[in-house]
Amino acid sequence: MEIVITISSGFLLLVGSFLCISGGIGLLRFPDFYTRMHAVGVTDTLGAGMILAGLMILSTDFLVFAKLVMILLFTLLIGPTTSHVLAKAAFHNGVIPKGSNNLKQTKEKESTSSII
Amino acid sequence: MKHTISLFLTLVAFWLLNSGHYSLLILSLGFASIALILVIAHKMDVVDHESQPIYLSRKIFGYYIWLIKEIIKANITVVKHIWLGEKSISPTLKAIKVSQKTDMGKVIYANSITLTPGTVAIDIVDNEITVHALLYKDIESLEIGEMDRRVTLLER
Amino acid sequence: MLIAATLAILVAMILAIIRGIAGPTLYDRILAVNMFGTKTVLLISLLGFVMGRPEFLDIAIVYALINFISVIGVLRYSDTNQFKHTPKKNKSIEKEL
Numbered sequence: 112m113e114i115v116i117t118i119s120s121g122f123l124l125l126v127g128s129f130l131c132i133s134g135g136i137g138l139l140r141f142p143d144f145y146t147r148m149h150a151v152g153v154t155d156t157l158g159a160g161m162i163l164a165g166l167m168i169l170s171t172d173f174l175v176f177a178k179l180v181m182i183l184l185f186t187l188l189i190g191p192t193t194s195h196v197l198a199k200a201a202f203h204n205g206v207i208p209k210g211s212n213n214l215k216q217t218k219e220k221e222s223t224s225s226i227i
Numbered sequence: 228m229k230h231t232i233s234l235f236l237t238l239v240a241f242w243l244l245n246s247g248h249y250s251l252l253i254l255s256l257g258f259a260s261i262a263l264i265l266v267i268a269h270k271m272d273v274v275d276h277e278s279q280p281i282y283l284s285r286k287i288f289g290y291y292i293w294l295i296k297e298i299i300k301a302n303i304t305v306v307k308h309i310w311l312g313e314k315s316i317s318p319t320l321k322a323i324k325v326s327q328k329t330d331m332g333k334v335i336y337a338n339s340i341t342l343t344p345g346t347v348a349i350d351i352v353d354n355e356i357t358v359h360a361l362l363y364k365d366i367e368s369l370e371i372g373e374m375d376r377r378v379t380l381l382e383r
Numbered sequence: 384m385l386i387a388a389t390l391a392i393l394v395a396m397i398l399a400i401i402r403g404i405a406g407p408t409l410y411d412r413i414l415a416v417n418m419f420g421t422k423t424v425l426l427i428s429l430l431g432f433v434m435g436r437p438e439f440l441d442i443a444i445v446y447a448l449i450n451f452i453s454v455i456g457v458l459r460y461s462d463t464n465q466f467k468h469t470p471k472k473n474k475s476i477e478k479e480l
Contacts, residue, residue, distance in 0.1 A: 128391030135398030152344035
């Protein structure tokens with residue numbers, strides 16, 4: 112039983128760490144703001160989820176388990192909210208996505224939103 | 228009334244799980260703070276079906292399981308493209324239609340889009356969500372409307 | 384394995400800091416700071432397990448909430464004040480004010 116717990120939590124922590132580092136690499140590698148946001152999304156959802164799940168398996172106390180679940184719920188609630196607010200602020204302040212197939216549409220949206 | 232009870236139960240669970248002390252003094256202090264929060268929430272007029280969506284609670288678990296599956300799939304795709312590099316991605320911005328009627332349904336849909344890595348909902352105007360996607364494929368799979376259909380089923 | 388995960392999180396935080404310093408636009412910096420904050424939450428909970436002190440989890444919860452409030456606060460400010468890049472928009476906002 113002991114060894115199953117060690118191996119499964121170790122596996123989850125390893126995958127979570129790999130996802131977090133990949134997100135960091137993506138944050139450095141991707142060409143513009145909007146694509147970088149997707150890289151951060153990886154670390155916010157599955158990266159944090161895997162690491163917290165690994166800790167949940169290790170926890171012996173029920174309260175510790177409950178607190179880890181709470182942190183996971185907060186992360187999953189907060190992640191999309193900040194991403195959306197950040198993207199909206201950038202979009203309305205004129206950061207135009209790079210390499211987009213429909214730049215014209217972007218500019219139209221931009222002008223309508225500034226009128227509103 | 229049922230919204231107040233739901234908020235009360237949430238706060239009681241939050242207090243008990245976070246404190247871990249069960250002496251009479253601590254419990255009464257907790258009860259006092261919960262009562263204060265209930266009064267403030269009623270004065271702010273935020274206790275309603277929007278902040279306490281209990282009517283969703285029966286169907287939402289099936290949706291969550293489906294959403295977690297989608298999130299894992301999307302994560303694998305995005306991580307693959309992070310390591311493949313800049314050449315392999317095709318960032319796209321597009322407005323897609325939504326079929327939900329209520330605000331709650333639209334918010335759930337937009338939040339699910341943002342929660343899935345690879346797609347971010349930027350803006351909602353009436354019946355259109357502006358979505359930025361890492362790959363053009365993601366936009367196409369949103370337009371097919373699997374997620375849209377499932378959220379519409381939720382709001383009934 | 385716990386220590387390895389802690390080191391991995393630290394590496395991710397360093398990468399976020401590099402993007403925060405280099406980031407061409409303001410929003411890249413805010414994005415990097417936000418990611419730094421969420422990684423700090425994970426780091427604190429991992430450190431709690433490494434040191435055998437589960438009380439650290441309370442700090443992690445508080446840190447998650449503070450991080451959220453700070454990012455939202457900065458972006459609320461960006462909506463209203465002279466955060467905008469183009470001078471044309473600045474003028475129209477001054478008129479509105």
